[in-house]
Amino acid sequence: MRFSPSFLDEIRARLPISSIVGQRVTWDRRKSQPQKGDFWACCPFHGEKSPSFHAEDRKGRFHCFGCGESGDHFTFLTKLEGLSFPEAVERLAGEAGLSMPARDVHAEAEERKRASLHEVMELACRFFEEGLQSREGASARGYLNGRALGPDIQRRFRLGYARQSRNALKEHLAAKGVPHEDMVATGLLISGEDIPVSYDRFRDRVMFPITDFRGRIVAFGGRALSADAQAKYLNSPETVLFRKGDLLYNGFEGAQGRAERRHDHHRRGLCGRHRHGNGGVRPYRGAARHGPDRAPARPALAADAGTDPLLRR
Ligand SMILES: [Zn+2]
Numbered sequence: 001m002r003f004s005p006s007f008l009d010e011i012r013a014r015l016p017i018s019s020i021v022g023q024r025v026t027w028d029r030r031k032s033q034p035q036k037g038d039f040w041a042c043c044p045f046h047g048e049k050s051p052s053f054h055a056e057d058r059k060g061r062f063h064c065f066g067c068g069e070s071g072d073h074f075t076f077l078t079k080l081e082g083l084s085f086p087e088a089v090e091r092l093a094g095e096a097g098l099s100m101p102a103r104d105v106h107a108e109a110e111e112r113k114r115a116s117l118h119e120v121m122e123l124a125c126r127f128f129e130e131g132l133q134s135r136e137g138a139s140a141r142g143y144l145n146g147r148a149l150g151p152d153i154q155r156r157f158r159l160g161y162a163r164q165s166r167n168a169l170k171e172h173l174a175a176k177g178v179p180h181e182d183m184v185a186t187g188l189l190i191s192g193e194d195i196p197v198s199y200d201r202f203r204d205r206v207m208f209p210i211t212d213f214r215g216r217i218v219a220f221g222g223r224a225l226s227a228d229a230q231a232k233y234l235n236s237p238e239t240v241l242f243r244k245g246d247l248l249y250n251g252f253e254g255a256q257g258r259a260e261r262r263h264d265h266h267r268r269g270l271c272g273r274h275r276h277g278n279g280g281v282r283p284y285r286g287a288a289r290h291g292p293d294r295a296p297a298r299p300a301l302a303a304d305a306g307t308d309p310l311l312r313r
Contacts, residue, residue, distance in 0.1 A: 003101070007093075011073065011093055012060045017060050017061065020076060020077070022039070038054075040052075046064070074092065118241065120186050121209075121217040121241065123176055125217050127160075131163050132154060132159060132161040143223075161205070162200065162203055162204065166199040166203065180198070185240060201222075204225050206225060207222050218236075
């Protein structure tokens with residue numbers, strides 16, 4: 001289970017780190033200054049004869065200048081006694097006279113649900129990646145190569161191709177044991193009361209995964225290859241994983257912009273080779289929005305179908 005930072009801080013505030021470490025080591029009387037909360041001992045993590053292990057109550061940290069081990073109350077126990085983090089928290093909460101917070105069963109269930117949906121998105125992403133490298137993906141590869149998004153960038157940004165099929169992805173995921181409701185919940189299928197048989201949302205499209213700030217795939221943007229497609233750009237709908245107001249998506253747009261600018265430079269002959277340092281392309285990441293005081297979210301690649309997110313500068 002997870003612990004709130006305030007609960008962990010409460011434990012740290014109630015227990016000086018020297019009281020925990022002091023149960024397992026013998027302080028060096030000459031070097032330590034107990035009135036300052038400054039303690040030295042021979043390190044419990046490596047054998048030594050003169051004390052180079054330091055614990056400081058004011059900081060709530062320990063550090064060994066000999067072997068480099070360092071940490072706080074909880075890591076001391078996990079490292080020295082092999083406890084898991086929750087076990088260390090439980091032990092120290094007991095020593096601090098605090099009762100453990102009640103488990104939030106609902107929040108834990110939601111967390112598990114989200115984790116399984118992230119796995120579904122990951123499976124879909126791999127399927128699209130394979131699609132891009134398949135024979136059917138030839139025109140998608142051609143499209144990307146023509147936009148200066150060559151094989152390296154395709155791999156790095158995990159670009160893909162959704163086949164021209166109403167159920168290729170649906171059948172692929174079903175074969176992997178993904179429940180139909182999860183395919184709907186991730187927005188990968190189009191379904192509804194008026195739709196007798198659900199079907200793949202993305203068909204015959206170049207696929208761009210959209211990730212959250214932890215790098216997990218939360219949505220896709222799809223660019224139609226056929227000129228007759230109803231929407232040139234189609235994005236995942238809002239889902240449990242993907243709330244357009246909560247995240248900023250700017251990575252790929254930036255990468256694409258840079259790639260295109262570089263392309264332009266080359267064309268105009270203004271730019272020598274490798275003038276752009278790291279190549280100018282960074283991984284596609286959304287950025288977390290930290291609070292209401294921040295600027296409103298500005299979805300870029302996410303945006304609405306019909307805009308031109310991949311080409312915008
Ligand atoms: Zn040490």
